[in-house]
Amino acid sequence: MLLLLTLACQGGFTDPSREYAEPLARGAEYPTVIHEPTGFGVLDETPIPEEAQREVPPNTACTTCHGPTPEKTWDVDPSEDFHELEVDHGNLKCAACHDPRDRSLLHLADGTQLELPEVIVLCSQCHGPQRRDFDHGAHGGMSGYWDTTQGPRVRNNCADCHHPHHPEREPVTAAFPPNDRYLRSH
Amino acid sequence: MADTTRRTMMKGGATLLGTAALARAVAPLAEWSESLDMDEFLQRHYKELSRDEMDVILRRIEAKTLAEHGVEVHVEDVRPLEGVSFGYALNLSACIGCRRCAEACHKENNHDRATNNSYIRVLQLDKGSLSLGNVEVDYEGEVPKKEHFYMPVQCHQCDNPPCVNVCPIEATWKEPDGIVVVDYDWCIGCRYCEAGCPYHARRFNWHTPEVPAEEINPDQAYLSNRIRPAGVMEKCTFCLHRTRKGRLPACLEVCPTGSRVFGDLNDPDSQIRWVLANKRVFILKEDLGTLPRFFYFFDV
Numbered sequence: 001m002l003l004l005l006t007l008a009c010q011g012g013f014t015d016p017s018r019e020y021a022e023p024l025a026r027g028a029e030y031p032t033v034i035h036e037p038t039g040f041g042v043l044d045e046t047p048i049p050e051e052a053q054r055e056v057p058p059n060t061a062c063t064t065c066h067g068p069t070p071e072k073t074w075d076v077d078p079s080e081d082f083h084e085l086e087v088d089h090g091n092l093k094c095a096a097c098h099d100p101r102d103r104s105l106l107h108l109a110d111g112t113q114l115e116l117p118e119v120i121v122l123c124s125q126c127h128g129p130q131r132r133d134f135d136h137g138a139h140g141g142m143s144g145y146w147d148t149t150q151g152p153r154v155r156n157n158c159a160d161c162h163h164p165h166h167p168e169r170e171p172v173t174a175a176f177p178p179n180d181r182y183l184r185s186h
Numbered sequence: 187m188a189d190t191t192r193r194t195m196m197k198g199g200a201t202l203l204g205t206a207a208l209a210r211a212v213a214p215l216a217e218w219s220e221s222l223d224m225d226e227f228l229q230r231h232y233k234e235l236s237r238d239e240m241d242v243i244l245r246r247i248e249a250k251t252l253a254e255h256g257v258e259v260h261v262e263d264v265r266p267l268e269g270v271s272f273g274y275a276l277n278l279s280a281c282i283g284c285r286r287c288a289e290a291c292h293k294e295n296n297h298d299r300a301t302n303n304s305y306i307r308v309l310q311l312d313k314g315s316l317s318l319g320n321v322e323v324d325y326e327g328e329v330p331k332k333e334h335f336y337m338p339v340q341c342h343q344c345d346n347p348p349c350v351n352v353c354p355i356e357a358t359w360k361e362p363d364g365i366v367v368v369d370y371d372w373c374i375g376c377r378y379c380e381a382g383c384p385y386h387a388r389r390f391n392w393h394t395p396e397v398p399a400e401e402i403n404p405d406q407a408y409l410s411n412r413i414r415p416a417g418v419m420e421k422c423t424f425c426l427h428r429t430r431k432g433r434l435p436a437c438l439e440v441c442p443t444g445s446r447v448f449g450d451l452n453d454p455d456s457q458i459r460w461v462l463a464n465k466r467v468f469i470l471k472e473d474l475g476t477l478p479r480f481f482y483f484f485d486v
Contacts, residue, residue: 016290016428016436018405133485137457138277138465141444143434146457147267150432156444172442175285177324179302 016143021151030145030152036117037159088166097122097164123158134158231356232369232409243371244408251413255397259404261412264430266363272424272479273364273451273458274435275467276338279485280445283308283329283336287437287446291340294425294436295411296403298395305422306340306437307386340437341366341387341422342470342478349379349388349421358419364451364479365426367409368419375417384471385478388421424448451479 021030087094099107106114106122114121124131133139140158145151161169229235229243244261251259288304297303310322313333330336343364350358350366357373360366380388394416406412407427414420425435429448438446449458461467465483 016294016434016439018403020431020433136460136464137447137449138275138461139280139444139485141438141441141446143439145432146429146434146449147432161442161444169282169443171328171330172282172284174283174326174329175289176302177285177326178288178304178307179300 021145024149028149030148030150032148032153032155034120034155035157035160037119037157086166088168089164119159119164120157123162123164130158229371231372233359240408247408247412251402255402255413256399257402257404259402259406259412261406261408262427263408264410264427266361266365267430269452270363271451272343272429273449273462273481274343274424274479275447275458275461275465275481275483277443277445277447277465277485278335278337278482280443281308281336281338282443283310283325283331283334284442286440286442287338290436290440291422293401294403294428296395296397296406296413298391298393299397299401303389303395305387305389305420306338309337309339310334311337337482338437339385339387339470340480341383341424342385342476342480343422343424345477345479346475348382348384348474348476352378352382354378363430365423366421367423367426368421369409370412370414370418370420373418375419377419379419384474384476388419391416391418391420 024030097106099105099113101107102113104116106116106119108114108122108125130139134155140156140161142153142155144153146153230239235243240263244263247261248259251257251261285306285308288306288308291297291306292302292304295305307323310325310331311334312320313335325331343360343366345360345364347360347366350360353359354376355372355374358366358368358379375390377390380390391414395413397413402413403411405427407423410423410425410427425433425437429435434448435446438448447457447461449456451458451462453459461483462481466486467481467483469478469481
């Protein structure tokens with residue numbers, strides 16, 4: 001949850017910017033970039049003593065504990081609560097997303113390896129309709145410019161809104177209600 | 187109306203409105219007549235002003251804002267983009283009623299702080315019905331609430347706008363990019379437009395918005411978020427000070443659910459056109475024939 005919160009703050013959900021982009025030459029266009037979830041892939045490789053290894057400090061490189069070759073199988077029961085992780089995502093096993101060959105990487109069904117920040121490619125593999133809507137701006141939202149000849153556009157990442165381990169959205173607290181006397185219902 | 191000042195327009199207004207209505211119409215005007223400055227009163231209609239005349243007015247508004255609110259702002263007369271026609275769509279399957287949009291509007295458009303004013307009102311409706319019978323707008327706490335869904339409503343920038351049609355003095359009109367605007371220096375605050383709008387999208391400034399100096403958004407336009415005088419109408423302008431410079435509206439950027447889609451209806455490759463072509467889209471109160479540019483859809 002904490003991770004998701006920090007991600008969200010760095011996504012497009014802060015107060016809208018009031019800076020404007022410089023004009024470009026005629027016909028030129030600014031890019032549309034997908035916001036890269038921060039904290040992904042920047043992992044600390046300091047070794048951790050074995051006794052402490054059942055609780056993974058966030059942002060620790062997987063290889064500090066697991067070693068380059070996995071001794072364990074990946075098809076473990078997630079309910080055994082490794083890493084004290086809550087994983088509630090369909091019936092997915094860890095290895096549906098994490099690469100058993102190198103735990104610091106993600107992987108697709110065909111074996112293609114992905115760095116953590118490429119997470120959107122992983123999500124899209126299984127969620128085609130949402131990816132299609134996302135590509136047309138109808139899922140996931142954005143910030144910046146509707147007109148990319150005038151400035152860049154930043155697309156929110158799937159992982160800005162959905163935690164990969166428990167993607168269901170959590171309730172939030174509503175911002176202030178209107179306060180004019182005609183609207184009160186109670 | 188070659189050389190109409192507001193005064194001659196007001197005369198026209200009198201015959202149109204009848205005496206009783208006029209008395210109501212000018213009441214707000216009478217209240218603040220002491221502070222009314224003559225330049226402002228004699229200003230010509232927006233559409234007849236030359237660029238130079240407009241510049242003088244903009245600098246005057248900036249000076250006034252500095253004097254009255256202690257803030258240096260930049261007020262621009264941002265014109266429509268050639269060939270652009272704006273449209274907006276909102277995904278009701280995704281909206282969770284968090285009101286971040288209303289809050290962003292509140293800040294972006296320099297709304298009065300005490301009244302929590304915003305051009306967006308989020309309706310909480312019963313699941314399974316689109317009847318506007320059991321609506322709540324002042325729900326609080328955790329959202330989304332079970333058995334409810336949420337529908338943010340703001341100006342629909344109708345192509346057949348009842349609010350424009352009822353204005354006795356042409357203080358509100360439709361721009362070529364589809365945005366319905368109000369000239370706050372021309373509006374007499376009769377509130378006919380407020381009554382005429384079937385979406386309750388117009389607001390009346392009972393007093394000039396009170397915003398702490400450090401919170402005033404200095405990025406302002408004549409027809410949108412500049413600090414409004416008391417006694418005039420206001421409404422959502424699709425953030426024209428942003429959108430006419432290519433930026434997305436503030437309410438869209440801030441949405442944590444990605445429910446909002448904005449763009450150019452004239453561009454066949456735009457995101458808004460894709461939504462209209464590929465989603466089940468509907469408009470509010472279609473039978474009224476108002477032809478909104480604000481659309482709702484559900485994921486299916």
